[in-house]
Amino acid sequence: MMRKPVLLSLLLVLCAGIAVAQKSKRNGGMVLKPDHFRHYVDYFNKMEDENIAQAIPNAQSWDWMKANIPLFECPQQNFEEMWYYRWWTLRKHIKQTPVGYIFTEFLVNRSYADKYNLIASALGHHIYEARWLHDNKYLNDYLHVWYRGNDGKPMKKLHGYSSWNIDAMYNRYLVNGDSSWLLNMLPDLEADHAAWEVEKRLPSGLYWQADVRDGMEETISGGRKEKNARPTINSYMYGNALALSKIEMMAGNKAKAELYTLKADSIKKLFHQLLWNEKDTFFETRKQADTLANVREEIGFIPWYFNLPETGHEAAWKKVTDEKGFFAPFGLTTAERKHPQFRSHGCCQCEWDGAVWPYATAQTMTAMANLMNNYKQSVITDSVYFRHMELYVESQYYRGRPYIGEYLDEKTGYWLKGDQERSRYYNHSTYNDLIITGLVGLRPRYDNTIEVNPLIPENEWNWFCLDNVAYHGKVVTIIWDKDGSKYKKGRGLSVWVNGKKVAAADKLQRVTGTF
Numbered sequence: 001m002m003r004k005p006v007l008l009s010l011l012l013v014l015c016a017g018i019a020v021a022q023k024s025k026r027n028g029g030m031v032l033k034p035d036h037f038r039h040y041v042d043y044f045n046k047m048e049d050e051n052i053a054q055a056i057p058n059a060q061s062w063d064w065m066k067a068n069i070p071l072f073e074c075p076q077q078n079f080e081e082m083w084y085y086r087w088w089t090l091r092k093h094i095k096q097t098p099v100g101y102i103f104t105e106f107l108v109n110r111s112y113a114d115k116y117n118l119i120a121s122a123l124g125h126h127i128y129e130a131r132w133l134h135d136n137k138y139l140n141d142y143l144h145v146w147y148r149g150n151d152g153k154p155m156k157k158l159h160g161y162s163s164w165n166i167d168a169m170y171n172r173y174l175v176n177g178d179s180s181w182l183l184n185m186l187p188d189l190e191a192d193h194a195a196w197e198v199e200k201r202l203p204s205g206l207y208w209q210a211d212v213r214d215g216m217e218e219t220i221s222g223g224r225k226e227k228n229a230r231p232t233i234n235s236y237m238y239g240n241a242l243a244l245s246k247i248e249m250m251a252g253n254k255a256k257a258e259l260y261t262l263k264a265d266s267i268k269k270l271f272h273q274l275l276w277n278e279k280d281t282f283f284e285t286r287k288q289a290d291t292l293a294n295v296r297e298e299i300g301f302i303p304w305y306f307n308l309p310e311t312g313h314e315a316a317w318k319k320v321t322d323e324k325g326f327f328a329p330f331g332l333t334t335a336e337r338k339h340p341q342f343r344s345h346g347c348c349q350c351e352w353d354g355a356v357w358p359y360a361t362a363q364t365m366t367a368m369a370n371l372m373n374n375y376k377q378s379v380i381t382d383s384v385y386f387r388h389m390e391l392y393v394e395s396q397y398y399r400g401r402p403y404i405g406e407y408l409d410e411k412t413g414y415w416l417k418g419d420q421e422r423s424r425y426y427n428h429s430t431y432n433d434l435i436i437t438g439l440v441g442l443r444p445r446y447d448n449t450i451e452v453n454p455l456i457p458e459n460e461w462n463w464f465c466l467d468n469v470a471y472h473g474k475v476v477t478i479i480w481d482k483d484g485s486k487y488k489k490g491r492g493l494s495v496w497v498n499g500k501k502v503a504a505a506d507k508l509q510r511v512t513g514t515f
Contacts, residue, residue: 029499031477031487032071032467038062040084047401051421052107055096064091068133072435074464078393079435085402086431090129093427099149100141103130105427114157118146121161121215122428124236125362127168129430131175134470139172140181147188154192159199162214162232166193167239167306170246174444177472183251190256193240200237202229205270206286209233214299215359216352218345220335221285221293229286231275231299238267239306268308281315296336298326298360304367307374314377320368321384328410331356331391332364337410350407355416357407358429361392366430369438373453385455389439392431404429440466440478441510450502452478452495453510463487474498474515480508 041062050057056064065087072083093104097116103126105119113119123146130139146165147154166189173182200207206229211222214232222228245260277284277292283300285293300316303309319325324338335342335354345353352360368385371377396404398418405415405423417423436442441453450471456464463486469476477496484491495503495513503513 029475029477029496030071030467031465031479031489032073034066034071034468037071037073037084040081041065041088044085044088044402051424052092054092054104054107055094055101056091061088061091068135070132070432070436070469071467072440072465073467075461078397079389081402082393082396083432083435085396086129086404089404089425090427090432092425094138097145100145101138102142102145103138103427106422107425108422110422112160114155114160115149116145118155118157119160120146120155120158120163122359124164124168125359125428125430127165127172128366128433131168131172132432132436132469136176136178136181143169143185147185147192154188158192159195160213162209162236164236164239164306166247167236167243170243171444174446175471179250182247186247186251189244189247193237193244193260196237196240200233202227204229204274205266206274207233207237207267211352216299216334216357217350219285219297219299219352220295220339220341220345220354221287221297227288228293229274231271231283231285231302234267234271234275235302235306235308238264238271238303238308241267242306268310271303271308272310272313276313281313282319283309283313283316295339295341296325298332298334298364301364301367304371304375305363307370311375314371314375314379317368317371317377317379320364320380320388328356329391330395330408330410330413332361332388333410334360349417351416354410355407356395356410358392358396358404358426358431362429362431362434365389365392365434365438369434369455372455373441373443382455383457385438386457386460389434392434396431404431436466436469440464442466442469442471442476442478444471448472448514449512450476450495450497450515451510451512452493452503454480454493454508456480456508458482458508472515 045058069087208227211219212224241260241264245257248257282296343354443451462482466478481487492506497515503511
């Protein structure tokens with residue numbers, strides 16, 4: 001009879017062999033070679049001094065990236081360089097704490113932060129961006145710390161800023177497919193949503209916020225002490241309620257799901273009634289005096305981030321191509337350029353009255369991709385979307401080197417806090433999620449249908465490849481090869497899951513397949 005320790009050892013070897021074989025099979029489907037992109041990281045590591053090292057220092061950055069990130073290649077070098085730079089900078093913000101990994105917003109300590117230097121302002125952005133990491137432990141830990149890190153309760157400053165965290169967590173589930181983790185968080189999310197209702201609900205049924213607690217001080221429409229019904233928090237509450245309704249259905253709680261659907265429907269109805277300015281054809285802030293602010297601000301595009309607007313409001317998007325609107329040489333401005341108070345409200349080292357903020361740009365670009373994917377409209381074309389992505393990439397340089405900071409001048413591209421230590425590697429926006437879900441067009445879903453809709457004009461790039469994407473426990477590769485000569489996988493657009501082609505088209509267009 002074989003002894004148990006020997007049998008156990010053989011089983012472990014067999015299991016390990018199967019795991020390696022499965023991984024090898026998946027990796028065998030990869031088109032891009034990781035080491036082909038190592039030169040970017042070598043450059044970033046040498047580019048400047050490592051000011052602060054957290055859980056994964058620069059010396060370990062490439063090994064960590066090789067194990068955790070999708071790969072991307074395209075003929076426009078700055079898009080590609082920025083892809084690896086933004087993963088490299090995100091890694092800088094991973095911090096080990098006694099209660100698990102977290103992501104910081106600033107590398108330097110901030111006096112107004114919560115324990116462990118946590119700041120809730122960009123938490124939704126952090127979730128959307130980091131959901132594509134192969135290792136789930138970083139986000140799992142991070143969210144557990146925020147919601148349970150205070151002796152089992154939420155951190156004290158979780159509600160220090162408006163948030164779309166519940167929406168972001170549901171959209172993370174659409175990528176990793178981990179329903180058990182999400183359902184385990186459901187009681188926390190229900191309590192979180194209820195607390196927002198108590199804290200911020202107005203008699204009208206909408207929600208109020210001061211601009212500083214939207215992370216957006218100083219705006220033309222608001223103020224640090226004004227309790228205005230803003231498009232921001234009301235869009236977030238809609239998105240969170242809708243996400244909760246879907247999570248409740250996953251849990252089998254039909255009555256609760258219907259309740260959250262009704263909450264979302266109520267916000268949607270009031271949003272259109274009270275925040276749409278028919279004269280300006282724009283969603284705007286409603287002031288405490290119960291009048292619209294009569295200023296177009298970039299936050300008016302946020303509703304499309306959550307697919308909130310009904311069809312018929314797409315005219316608002318004409319302003320992203322208007323130089324008197326939001327279109328500036330270095331990106332989308334946070335207020336309409338022709339407004340008489342443009343760039344006049346800045347104080348306290350923050351200017352949300354017109355300067356370009358990556359935080360807002362990322363929200364608007366996500367919203368724009370939703371508009372193009374989920375609405376029948378003719379206002380925005382893929383050429384418009386691509387041009388704004390180009391401007392976003394071009395803005396993320398400072399003195400000729402990749403850089404992501406707080407905010408920049410819309411005409412010169414100068415980073416207005418570029419020489420301040422606090423501004424370096426500001427973790428306050430997304431970029432790689434925009435490439436994956438917008439530009440390349442992988443649209444996360446709950447089912448086993450894979451949907452890809454690139455938003456790249458066909459005459460811009462003859463080829464690109466997004467590879468090694470962890471999605472629903474599998475590895476996805478998306479290839480565009482106009483004449484088939486670059487990757488030798490056939491002409492046109494093709495989508496591969498674990499090395500098997502599941503969808504294809506001759507042109508850049510929406511395709512679907514099953515896996």
